[in-house]
Amino acid sequence: MEGKEAMISLILSTATRYLLPLLLLFSIFVLLRGHNEPGGGFVGGLVASAALALYSIAYGVAAARRMLRIDPRALIGVGLLIAIGSGLLSMARGLPFLTGLWVERELPLLGKVGTPMLFDVGVFLVVIGVVLTIIFALSEE
């Protein structure tokens, strides 16, 4: 029995090692394409946190926290800060809060870049922070 569990955990941890970067990359893809295709910060954030949650299952919460380096609660703060900041940029220009500002030229890979996308990044980070805070705390029970 013990051997079987160790086997599963070995498979899981190996799989996770390869899956994690892929899933994180995918989450960023979902985030970025959201402005034009289904997706966006929220779903992207969920994908990323699923990946990290998987990691915590495979290696334990402590390891996941170490790997993440930043406390998920701080991630929430940072995400919120980015979201607010994206709205404040326009105020600096005398426009109302949360007015979209866009970089004129299209950038390679990203396409049109503007503050609404920055806002979505904030959403993305908040979602990761929130889901991980909850899952880590529950797993540590």
Add this chain to the structure above:
Amino acid sequence: MDVVLAIAVGGLYAAGLYMMMRRSIVKLIIGLGLLSHASNLLIFTMGRLIRGRPPLIAPGAEALAEPYADPLPQALILTAIVIGFGVQAFAVVLIKRVYEIVGTDDLDQMKRTDEL
């Protein structure tokens, strides 16, 4: 189809409310879940149903072509789902703690704070 959904929403409300009126906190949570599904589906139906025309502007087009599903209720529901998730997560953990502290899942045993 909207009539079918109206009936389905009514059923979800009935089930949700019935579950909320039980004495078990677990049923209470499940009832809340059903209730939030019902509300979201209600708003979705209220925005009127359009089959298979998501509000995505086709490549090359400048604007959405008619007919399209109303994007606004979708955005509202999305917000509502996410808020609902946050609240639900909190509520779930709350009942867990309540159970741990009070030692029962029977809501009828939790009326000390109301008693004279």
Add this chain to the structure above:
Amino acid sequence: MNLILGLVLTFLLAALAPRLHALLKETSGWVFAMWPLAWTIVIGSLAQQVIEGDSVYIRYPWMSQLGVNLSLYVDGLSLLFALLISGIGALVLIYSGSYLKRHRYLGRFYLFILLFMGSMLGLVLSGNLISMFVFWELTSLSSYFLIGFDHEREEARRAALQAMVVTGMGGLALLAGLLLLGQAGGTLEIAALLKQGETLRTSPHYLPALALIVIGAFTKSAQVPFHFWLPNAMEAPTPVSAYLHSATMVKAGIYLLARLSPVLGGTAAWQLMVAGGGLVTMVLGAIMALGPSDLKRILAYSTVSTLGTLTFLIGLGTPLAAKAAMALLLAHAMYKGALFLVAGAVDHEIGIRDVRRLGGLGQFMPVTATAAGMAALSMAGLPPSIGFISKELLYEAQLHALHSPTLLAGTGVLASGLLVAVAGIVGLRPFFGHPIHRKRHLHEPPLSLWLGPLLLGGAGIALAIVPEIAASPLISTAVSAVLGKPTVVELRLWHGPNPSLALSALTVIAGAGFYAAQPFLLDIAARAHLKEWMARWGPQRGYERMLQGLNALATAQTRLLQSGFLRFYLMIIVLTTIALVGSTIIIPEPLSRWLSRIVDARPYELIIVVLMGVATLMAVLTSSRLAAVAALGIVGYGVALLYMLFGAPDLAMTQFAVETLTVILLVLVVYRLPRFTRLSGRSARLRDTALALAAGGMMTALMLMVLSAPLKSRLAPFFAANSLTLAKGRNVVNVILVDFRALDTLGEITVLAVAAIGVYALLKLRTE
């Protein structure tokens, strides 16, 4: 203006009184007395002007949008009251400093008594109904604190509460009445209202306003059946009883009735309520005064009787009655103030207030005895006292009343006769005869304790001997104000043999009879179980029952409503919703059209809905927690599929993801909780099913109602047209979320953040 400043300064002085007292210590009573003395002088200096017929009227806006001003209106009536308040106030302050010497709360006592004095002055000087009401309530409040002065005794607290409850309820009636009056007259300014008695008496608001105001006045002035709080208020220190509960505050109701009599008076309703109520109180108060043996309670009941007489006279409303009322007011303030202070002095010196255990004190405290004797003379209505003059006037008014003068005079003689006996009991008996008390060191109280009674008692005689100096002019102007027309009153001690004099003689004889027969009468009362009967049926009992009833009602109601059962709360909310929302639902379409709209559904859509239905039923019926969670998840996925089918891929993705996460969370938590057990009975389940189905049905009906009308979205076309061009995004839903309505999303992620903080805190923070 100076008067307003004076009022403000009085309150300021009250606020500072505890501190000042701490500085002044022993002399504080004398020093504080300077302030009312100054008031007396100021008011006195106004007297000349007012007596000449000029009333003083000052207006200072306070809440002018509502017609509330801090107005002052000084005419003869206000003048008489203000002089009594400030004059007696000075004496009482001197007295208190000594009476309560070294009491730990003497500083607070000054605070409340000065607060009271300011309020009482404000009340009688107010020229606006509402500002008068403000002061009216403040007198109740200060009375509350003074009755409960000795607050660690439960009786004192109970008496204070009782006084507050009775006068407070009356106060609210009064407020309503005053506002109605103001509405009928279009102004709250007294001066303006006084000019439109005719209009007001014919207004539809007249009767309710009158009734409400009379209730207010009757509670304050202790008219039967609201009188019971006054004897109980004797829990207050004696100077308070002398000042508030005989000379001034209880007369506020009298003042109010007199003040408004030109406006409200003269009608049959007025006479019935005011004169009738007063008459009953006059007689019953006098009878009840024979009962107790406590000096202060005897005095309190006799005060009730006199207040009844005053009310009766104002209710009668004739010029003769007004004269008698003002004279009696003056007389009563003098002699009753004096007698209370004497009672206090006696209590202070030997610690006894029971008349049965007092006697022969005159040889030890002659000055006090003299004061008591003079006051008793006035109370008994014997010459040469102002009490005699007022009683003669009372009889004259009664004999000249339009209706049943004989009966009225008869009751007058009865009540006055009883009061003669009472005067003997409280004013003479303790000082004459054999000393019952064998206490050593029995001696005259200090100056500050006898000065007040002596001056008041003496004034009762002096005012009668030379009425033209002060009494006549003061009463003339007061009567003019009450009658609303200039009137000259000349008080005389002797106006020859007339029916009134005969009645006076009769009164004295009756009084002597009552005095002698008192023990016998008490015996009869005891045999008739009068006390027990009163305890069972009296108004005091009514008050107690009211409080008990209130508490019982409150408890029962709270137990019923705030039962602690969450499902009961939910049920009520659901029922309310069904009732209110259900009432708005209209069915605009025939059934056949709905059927056709059901038919247009695709088979796979129906399959999803049916599956959702089955899962819902499973969630409800299963006895396994995990099955219920799984069923909830299936419903969620069904919803997501529906979103997918009807053009909402973003929603579908989000729903899938959130549902998965929720199920995981639920599983993590729920499997540690106990299994489902059937907790509620069959009937409860049936009831809840019915309720839930009704609510669900209503929601369906609501949706059908809305769906039957076409929707023309004002917003969707704008988003469709501008999402790409202005907001640079092809996914309109996403553009709405991060741009068009980004503020919603900002709120949404804040909610998420808080939820995470909450979960974390719930799991990690343990304070217990």
Add this chain to the structure above:
Amino acid sequence: MRSLLLVLPLLIPLSTAVLGLLIRRKPHLQRVLATAGAGLLLTSGLGLLVSVQQGGIHTVQIGAWPAPFGITLAADLFSAIMVVLTGLIGLAVVLYSLGSIDPQRERFGYYPLVHILLLGVCGAFLTGDIFNLYVWFEVMLISSFVLMALGGERAQLEGAIKYVTLNLMSSALFLVAVGVLYGIAGTLNMADLSKTLRSTPHPDLAMAPAMLLLIAFGIKAAIFPLFFWLPASYHTPPVAVSALFAGLLTKVGVYAMIRVFTLLFNPQAHGIDLIILVASGLTMITGVLGAVAQNEFRRILSFHIISQIGYMIMGLGLFTPISLAGSIFYIAHHIIVKTNLFLISGLVFRLQGSYHLKDLGGLYRKHPGLAALFLTPALSLAGIPPLSGFWAKLILVKAGLEVQQYLIVAVSLIVSFLTLFSMLKIWNEAFWKSAPEEHLTSLPQGNRLALLLPVLGLATITVWISLVPETLFSLSEQAAQQLVDPTEYIRRTLGD
């Protein structure tokens, strides 16, 4: 400038909260930040009020999207008054918390939660969009959930279950109402909804969402028969939290009710005004009877909140300019007084270690200053003249008499008497009665200032309103005028 003034009451608490989350390991800095944030919020609110009073209704289109397509923030005088009150109560409660909240709660995000609550409240007052109002309600709600349960004591959790469940019912109904409104009118901007609903070919349809909102806001406002969550829970968290809730939360429900039933729906249609009046009377009575039945300081206060909500919606039910002004005056008076009473109950608890009247006593003797501090808001709440509560009551009674609604006037007067009665009960037991045992201590030296300053400050404001009621009343009157005639609000929001 104007658009900045409108956004600041959201940005200040939000930024304060977020920064607070980021520096949660530095408790000292947290406290400074929380205090500064609350102070700034009050300042910005005052700025907004002055600006609105001078320049009329302010609006800003968030994201520069024209109304009704984006979200509009709008501040009329009513909103501005409410924001000022929010700032005031926020500051008072944060100050009090400095002296009373335990370090554990501080570590777990107490101050950020308070500021997010303030954010939700301000958002609700300032938004001109019905769905956005829902979102702010949720922000306020979730932070109140967490504050309610933070600490995890048994009573807190039991209270929280009911608080959470019943408030979620309210949210669900609110959400449904928004969905239905969109299904009828196809718009969410409240000014636009007002226009659309007034010209809709199906005016009857609008009554269903009107009723749904009445119930949803009725639950939040704790009116009869929807108030059960309040007495079940308000006495369970730390007193600073109770005070914050007592002052602000129910009033957001009242605000929303007044806003919706002046702007969106005509309350005189479909007998809504009558429903509101009946509810108001029953709310007053059941609330005050609840208070009479209680024997615990905070529970008495909790039930009084309910009965006084009755007065606030009485003004709405009467629906005259003066009655609405009365409601606004009442709200302002009540927020200050009720918060203060809760804070004072906390001081009493600190001194005697209990909220139960039977365990209390002797405070008048040992702490006359505290007694005076209690009497000011207590007598004001009971409507003793000339305190602020008297004026509030007077306005409403006068308004009621003017439209011949004698029954509700009688009820309001009787209830004010019962309020006095139960306030005197507290006075009698906690202050006059001698202490059951000698356990009188004094307030801890270090925290004295933090504990007393807010109490003193709020009492001073009460006294000021009492002596100079005209200022607040004329403000309320102007605010009511804007509510009665919403054309200006609509014009400024939609910009045409």
